[in-house]
Amino acid sequence: MxxxxxxxxxxxxxxxxxxxxxxxxxxxxxxxxxxxxxxxxxxxxxxxxxxxxxxxxxxxxxxxxxxxxxxxxxxxxxxxxxxxxxxxxxxxxxxxxxxxxxxxxxxxxxxxxxxxxxxxxxxxxxxxxxxxxxxxxxxxxxxxxxxxxxxxxxxxxxxxxxxxxxxxxxxxxxxxxxxxxxxxxxxxxxxxxxxxxxxxxxxxxxxxxxxxxxxxxxxxxxxxxxxxxxxxxxxxxxxxxxxxxxxxxxxxxxxxxxxxxxxxxxxxxxxxxxDAIIPLTDFVLPSTYSSPSRNTWFRRNVLRRFQTMGKYYAPAPVVKKEICVGCGQCVRICPVGAAAMKGQKASFDHRKCIRCYCCHEMCQYHAIEMKRSMAGRFLHMFLR
Ligand code: SF4
Ligand code: SF4
Incomplete structure (x- = not known):
């Protein structure tokens, strides 16, 4: 090794x-x-x-x-x-x-x-x-x-x-x-x-x-x-x-x-x-990351339980309608058919969505933001 x-x-x-x-x-x-x-x-x-x-x-x-x-x-x-x-x-x-x-x-x-x-x-x-x-x-x-x-x-x-x-x-x-x-x-x-x-x-x-x-x-x-x-x-x-x-x-x-x-x-x-590595302590981490200082056994296990019930906790895609150009890339990429075009804008069915973030990853126009539900925001405050 x-x-x-x-x-x-x-x-x-x-x-x-x-x-x-x-x-x-x-x-x-x-x-x-x-x-x-x-x-x-x-x-x-x-x-x-x-x-x-x-x-x-x-x-x-x-x-x-x-x-x-x-x-x-x-x-x-x-x-x-x-x-x-x-x-x-x-x-x-x-x-x-x-x-x-x-x-x-x-x-x-x-x-x-x-x-x-x-x-x-x-x-x-x-x-x-x-x-x-x-x-x-x-x-x-x-x-x-x-x-x-x-x-x-x-x-x-x-x-x-x-x-x-x-x-x-x-x-x-x-x-x-x-x-x-x-x-x-x-x-x-x-x-x-x-x-x-x-x-x-x-x-x-x-x-x-x-x-x-x-x-x-x-x-x-x-x-x-x-x-x-x-x-x-x-x-x-x-x-x-x-x-x-x-x-x-x-x-x-x-x-x-x-x-x-x-x-x-x-x-x-x-x-x-x-050359010595000097860690960047203010590097902005993704909202899906929880810092080690709060990574207790209790939090990890509660978090895992809620991640399994990801629809309540994990951020879900929301289209920024003013930016979406209707290219349809997110619809083509979604592995479970949770993304669709409504009119000329993308829309996401959060009940079907498995939170894989492929749509967010592939939208070149940055027209998709990831948002937590109210319950998810509450849990995130508690767990992060
Ligand atoms: S990939 Fe982005 S710009 Fe294209 S339809 Fe989806 S949200 Fe809109
Ligand atoms: S996060 Fe994944 S499953 Fe959800 S809408 Fe985007 S591509 Fe589809």
Whole structure:
């Protein structure tokens, strides 16, 4: 079990500074695996075509810096991802995403040809805890080495999005909502994510934590300067460090809790090498997160009980009618048919809604807010 995260301060996305920080963080983490002659998949977080300026996707300069090191080590880099739930995984759609997220530009700078392939394969995983097989994009199946190049963000459903969550991008577009429907509880969904990471086993991970997303991530939060590049041989180890960096308790994050329960990480033993990590105590966490100082046994168990009765406690989507443009993306993505168009505006049936937050995640117009019922607000005041 690798428990080291390399860290390097990085104040901006200036190319030279990012290249230096990425190199330092990787070195502090123990270095990249041997890459000579190997096909190396660089897997960024390209949640949507909303672009990187709003901290939705991995900043392309970080991807450039990793790609440059792969080339220098004799590897053959390729870049691929499938965007968030409900975004089609087709050559035309991915071309637009790559363009808007700055990937086409940096691929040109690196001299890499972006593949138009959008095929996928079934991969059996009999040892999975909750999933015995996954459909995975071809590039992830065919690469010799996978380097995840993830983004530090909050997440309304899983509370945090970093290395473990980034691997979900190897599942092709429209397969993703099915998982939300099958695993409506964040704890179960996180077990699925850990299964997927154990199948894919990214060989190395680099995190863009120069500017992260705080608040209502992963799409509608606010960019926040954090100032680090992180690197590790373990997705679980890196996530623990990043969670501490934004003052989250790692064991309150369901992906890390699931990995820790399987012995894949021990948060107490994770160490940082390189520049010291100074936690941001005022990083705005998602409203679904409850702070460790209030995480008593009583609160945890009462909270779990009410989360099971999520309709009373968990925030539910409400459309901001003045902003909704009627694009219908939320209706297409909803795994249980709880979203519908009424006139030209979205509307949500809270009785059907399983609180997966896919609609909130994918609304590019930030026209969906998550609100608690009155009973939920009362419980939240008591439990948070
Ligand atoms: S709420 Fe957002 S995703 Fe849904 S129709 Fe309106 S603008 Fe589109
Ligand atoms: S309406 Fe509810 S179930 Fe449907 S996508 Fe939104 S949060 Fe998920």
């Amino acid at each position: 690798n428990q080291i995260t390399g860290s390097a301060k990085c104040s901006s996305y200036d190319r030279e500074e990012v290249c230096r920080a990425v190199e330092n963080a990787i070195e502090a983490a123990g270095g990249l695996p041997p890459l000579a002659g190997k096909k190396v998949l660089l897997k960024p977080n390209l949640l949507s075509d909303a672009g990187y300026e709003k901290a939705v996707s991995t900043q392309p300069e970080v991807l450039y810096a990793v790609g440059k090191l792969v080339l220098e080590a004799g590897g053959v880099p390729l870049i691929a991802d499938s965007s968030g739930a409900g975004i089609l995984y087709t050559p035309r759609v991915m071309k637009r995403v790559y363009q808007k997220c700055g990937i086409t530009r940096i691929a040109g700078d690196l001299g890499i040809t972006l593949s138009n392939e959008t095929g996928s394969q079934d991969r059996a995983f009999p040892e999975g805890k909750v999933m015995k097989h996954f459909t995975v994009i071809d590039q992830a199946c065919e690469a010799d080495v996978i380097i995840s190049v993830c983004k530090l963000k909050t997440h309304m459903f899983t509370q945090y999005s970093g290395a473990v969550k980034n691997t979900f991008g190897v599942v092709p577009g429209l397969d993703k909502p099915v998982f939300h429907s099958r695993f409506p509880d964040p704890a179960d969904f996180s077990e699925m994510l850990v299964d997927l990471n154990e199948l894919i086993r990214p060989d190395f991970v680099v995190m863009d934590a120069v500017v992260g997303m705080e608040g209502s991530g992963p799409m509608s939060g606010d960019p926040r300067h954090v100032g680090y590049i992180l690197a590790s041989k373990s997705v679980y180890t890196l996530d623990v460090t990043a969670q501490r960096l934004i003052s989250m308790d790692p064991l309150r994050i369901p992906t890390t809790a699931a990995a820790a329960a399987r012995g894949l990480v021990d948060p107490e033993s994770v160490v940082t090498a390189g």
